[in-house]
Amino acid sequence: MVVLLLCLPLLRxxxxxxxxxxxxxxxxxxxxxxxxxxRIYNPLEQCCEDDTILPLNRxxxxxxNCIYWPCFELCCPESFSPQKKFVVRLKVLGVKSQCHSxxxxxxxxx
Amino acid sequence: xxxxxFLHTALLxxxxxxxxxxxxxxCGHLEYWNPDNKCCSSCLQRFGPPPCPDHEFxxxxxxxDFGDLLTHPFRKCPPGQCNPDGAEQCSPCSSGVAASTxxxxxxxxxxxxxxxxxxxxxxxxxxxxxxxxxxxxxSSSLSWTTKSTSTQPSFVLISVLILVLVLLLISAVxxxxxxxxxxxxxxxxxxxxxxxxxxxxxPNTYTLPSLHSPSPGxxxxxxxxxxxxVYLPPLLGKDLPGLESQPLSRLLxxxxxxxxxxxxxDPEPGPVGCMAYGTTRxxxxxxxxxxxxxxxxxxxxxxxxxxRALIEMVVAREPSASLGQLGAHLAHLGRADAxxxxxxxx
Numbered sequence: 001m002v003v004l005l006l007c008l009p010l011l012r013x014x015x016x017x018x019x020x021x022x023x024x025x026x027x028x029x030x031x032x033x034x035x036x037x038x039r040i041y042n043p044l045e046q047c048c049e050d051d052t053i054l055p056l057n058r059x060x061x062x063x064x065n066c067i068y069w070p071c072f073e074l075c076c077p078e079s080f081s082p083q084k085k086f087v088v089r090l091k092v093l094g095v096k097s098q099c100h101s102x103x104x105x106x107x108x109x110x
Numbered sequence: 111x112x113x114x115x116f117l118h119t120a121l122l123x124x125x126x127x128x129x130x131x132x133x134x135x136x137c138g139h140l141e142y143w144n145p146d147n148k149c150c151s152s153c154l155q156r157f158g159p160p161p162c163p164d165h166e167f168x169x170x171x172x173x174x175d176f177g178d179l180l181t182h183p184f185r186k187c188p189p190g191q192c193n194p195d196g197a198e199q200c201s202p203c204s205s206g207v208a209a210s211t212x213x214x215x216x217x218x219x220x221x222x223x224x225x226x227x228x229x230x231x232x233x234x235x236x237x238x239x240x241x242x243x244x245x246x247x248x249s250s251s252l253s254w255t256t257k258s259t260s261t262q263p264s265f266v267l268i269s270v271l272i273l274v275l276v277l278l279l280i281s282a283v284x285x286x287x288x289x290x291x292x293x294x295x296x297x298x299x300x301x302x303x304x305x306x307x308x309x310x311x312x313p314n315t316y317t318l319p320s321l322h323s324p325s326p327g328x329x330x331x332x333x334x335x336x337x338x339x340v341y342l343p344p345l346l347g348k349d350l351p352g353l354e355s356q357p358l359s360r361l362l363x364x365x366x367x368x369x370x371x372x373x374x375x376d377p378e379p380g381p382v383g384c385m386a387y388g389t390t391r392x393x394x395x396x397x398x399x400x401x402x403x404x405x406x407x408x409x410x411x412x413x414x415x416x417x418r419a420l421i422e423m424v425v426a427r428e429p430s431a432s433l434g435q436l437g438a439h440l441a442h443l444g445r446a447d448a449x450x451x452x453x454x455x456x
Binding site for chain 2: 038072
């Protein structure tokens with residue numbers, strides 16, 4: 001009985017919330033969300049790279065001298081060229097970007 | 111002896127000055143640490159097998175525990191070792207038995223990331239009679255660049271494709287012109303064409319269809335599925351049709367025009383000190399790029415122009431994009447000054 005009395009306010013607020021959600025159609029709008037592996041993420045704040053959710057402003061090193069943005073750029077090491085350099089390329093939004101076809105953003109040198 | 115010792119010391123000091131790739135504290139030799147997911151991922155699942163024969167993965171495929179790619183993921187086999195089959199590691203040439211994987215987890219608990227399919231072997235750019243790697247596109251987003259000799263045939267192909275596209279565009283314009291004239295004979299009606307937005311009726315009026323579906327987050331600068339009329343100076347109204355048949359990629363070759371456009375469009379705030387209209391940021395929105403991309407592009411300044419990055423992005427994504435579309439967007443943004451510069455290409 002005591003437990004029931006204590007739970008009443010919680011039950012009341014839950015019921016109110018449920019009713020709001022049922023009758024307020026503005027809260028029932030559904031949108032498809034992007035998935036990264038087995039998790040969802042917010043594309044306005046995050047991106048999915050290698051099944052990893054990253055913040056959009058994350059930067060990493062591409063080679064010893066260059067910083068790149070993994071959400072927007074590709075780090076392309078040219079392992080088989082004589083110079084063995086690193087090149088940062090732009091990710092083309094909407095397509096699966098690849099190093100051999102993406103436009104160059106900048107040359108990082110060796 | 112003394113010189114050799116000096117050189118050796120100098121090399122050591124120089125090596126220490128550069129960021130060093132230390133072995134991962136968490137993962138084995140053929141894995142790398144994912145600092146965000148806190149798990150070890152397989153080099154093979156990220157990069158695919160070595161594309162060229164007699165190459166193998168370096169320690170942790172060149173990644174440190176912060177996710178930085180410090181060295182190239184592949185290296186040539188040491189003397190006396192071979193890898194003709196694209197295994198992860200080389201093995202003694204005579205035995206043909208794969209080398210055992212060096213001890214990995216350094217005594218720590220190894221948490222493995224979720225398994226992913228292994229990408230197919232990429233294209234090997236090295237010219238070698240032993241190279242029998244299949245020429246197939248790599249599905250991973252981190253595939254390797256090809257040598258310039260292998261890009262020459264693809265460059266020719268791209269040139270031919272662009273030529274064909276230009277010819278198709280010209281044909282489309284020629285075919286659509288009579289249709290437009292026919293429609294214009296109906297009184298007071300203008301017709302918006304999806305690809306050209308050609309003038310109909312008053313030559314100083316430019317009817318703009320929605321040329322692009324906006325992506326989420328770009329709606330603040332777009333009016334979708336509606337048409338607007340923007341008054342243009344007569345000079346610009348006449349020059350715009352000349353740009354219709356020209357690919358947007360031409361702008362990347364016309365450096366003087368591009369530089370002028372960069373000076374006009376990149377700076378923020380926009381004209382008259384107002385952020386409401388007319389910068390590269392708004393142009394990117396009209397091309398359907400999200401605001402987050404614009405934020406990234408502007409962060410590259412001053413070393414890299416956001417407008418140049420935008421043009422390259424659009425050209426890569428849509429090779430058929432034309433200068434006419436760019437002109438339409440500039441007109442809608444109210445940037446007659448930029449249109450005047452662009453008309454030099456007409």
